[in-house]
Amino acid sequence: MDEARKNAIGPVVKRYENNPVLTKHDVPYPVETVHNAGIVKHEGRYIMLFRSHLRNGRSIIGKAESEDGFSFTAYPEPFITPATEGMFADYEEFGVEDLRICAMDGEDYLLSYSTYSRHGVRIALARTADFKSIERVAMISQPDMRNVVIFPEKIDGRYVRLDRPHSEISPWSICISYSPDLIHWGDSKVIMKPVLYHWDEMKIGPGATPFRTDRGWLHIYHGVFETMAGAVYRLGVALHDLDDPSRIIGVSDDWILQPEDPWEITGYVSNVVFTCGAVPEDDGSVKIYWGGADSVMCAGTARIEDLVEMCIGKRARPPL
Numbered sequence: 001m002d003e004a005r006k007n008a009i010g011p012v013v014k015r016y017e018n019n020p021v022l023t024k025h026d027v028p029y030p031v032e033t034v035h036n037a038g039i040v041k042h043e044g045r046y047i048m049l050f051r052s053h054l055r056n057g058r059s060i061i062g063k064a065e066s067e068d069g070f071s072f073t074a075y076p077e078p079f080i081t082p083a084t085e086g087m088f089a090d091y092e093e094f095g096v097e098d099l100r101i102c103a104m105d106g107e108d109y110l111l112s113y114s115t116y117s118r119h120g121v122r123i124a125l126a127r128t129a130d131f132k133s134i135e136r137v138a139m140i141s142q143p144d145m146r147n148v149v150i151f152p153e154k155i156d157g158r159y160v161r162l163d164r165p166h167s168e169i170s171p172w173s174i175c176i177s178y179s180p181d182l183i184h185w186g187d188s189k190v191i192m193k194p195v196l197y198h199w200d201e202m203k204i205g206p207g208a209t210p211f212r213t214d215r216g217w218l219h220i221y222h223g224v225f226e227t228m229a230g231a232v233y234r235l236g237v238a239l240h241d242l243d244d245p246s247r248i249i250g251v252s253d254d255w256i257l258q259p260e261d262p263w264e265i266t267g268y269v270s271n272v273v274f275t276c277g278a279v280p281e282d283d284g285s286v287k288i289y290w291g292g293a294d295s296v297m298c299a300g301t302a303r304i305e306d307l308v309e310m311c312i313g314k315r316a317r318p319p320l
């Protein structure tokens with residue numbers, strides 16, 4: 001996007017004027033936070049699956065619903081609490097976090113979320129047809145892995161996901177993996193890394209479920225910069241090739257959102273905007289949802305074309 005256009009449109013993500021859209025005070029059971037929600041439009045209504053800290057410091061997932069994507073009502077009971085029996089109980093012992101929803105073409109909704117336990121953090125996959133009940137399918141990563149987003153269409157007959165393993169040598173980079181059956185994942189490769197002395201230099205991770213545009217898959221990710229006052233979490237955008245999403249067409253140099261509102265700057269973890277979901281609309285806009293300071297849920301809108309423009313013609317990430 002050129003400078004003139006950038007100045008003309010102002011902030012690329014316009015915050016909803018009545019943020020935050022959901023707080024702990026809207027939840028009818030005792031929780032300390034409401035944040036990092038996956039979101040999707042189901043039968044014309046927005047379904048939000050949000051994370052909450054309990055007073056023991058562990059997390060569960062709640063459900064809220066909205067007609068317009070901004071006014072949400074939380075359900076009286078939590079939606080996912082740690083499994084109490086079987087293999088999932090072992091891995092969900094310390095809580096469930098940061099769920100993403102994938103509206104898989106022609107199938108159930110897929111829910112990928114982080115599970116914490118004495119074995120580390122892993123990713124569980126569950127499915128639901130109606131957001132009334134879920135069926136846990138499989139643990140789909142080893143430790144240590146957070147932040148898995150699944151593309152909403154199969155590509156060349158395989159499911160595709162972005163994931164985020166961590167290693168000392170290649171800290172917190174984004175990988176792509178494939179699966180024939182949603183259970184066995186592999187053929188993984190690193191496709192995007194943090195950039196030195198850039199707003200996302202410390203770590204990057206998959207954010208919202210990618211969505212299709214004319215020019216490519218748009219992926220809103222998070223990036224972290226370490227300051228003397230602690231880490232700052234911001235959001236950026238990357239555009240992936242439609243036929244081969246391992247090929248990144250471009251990554252915006254600028255972030256699209258940073259902590260600015262008081263409830264993004266101060267909270268359970270200060271200076272955080274963190275997304276797990278966005279809903280593209282038929283009018284060319286996208287509603288973006290983010291947790292503010294790991295405490296509240298916020299919403300904003302952007303024009304999809306503007307986000308795509310920010311990626312086109314931008315530098316490829318440094319050689320892997």
Ligand code: BMA
Pocket residue numbers: 036097098233269272274291294
């Ligand atoms: C990450 C995750 C997110 C959280 C962020 C900021 O490592 O734990 O759930 O929003 O840190 O605290």
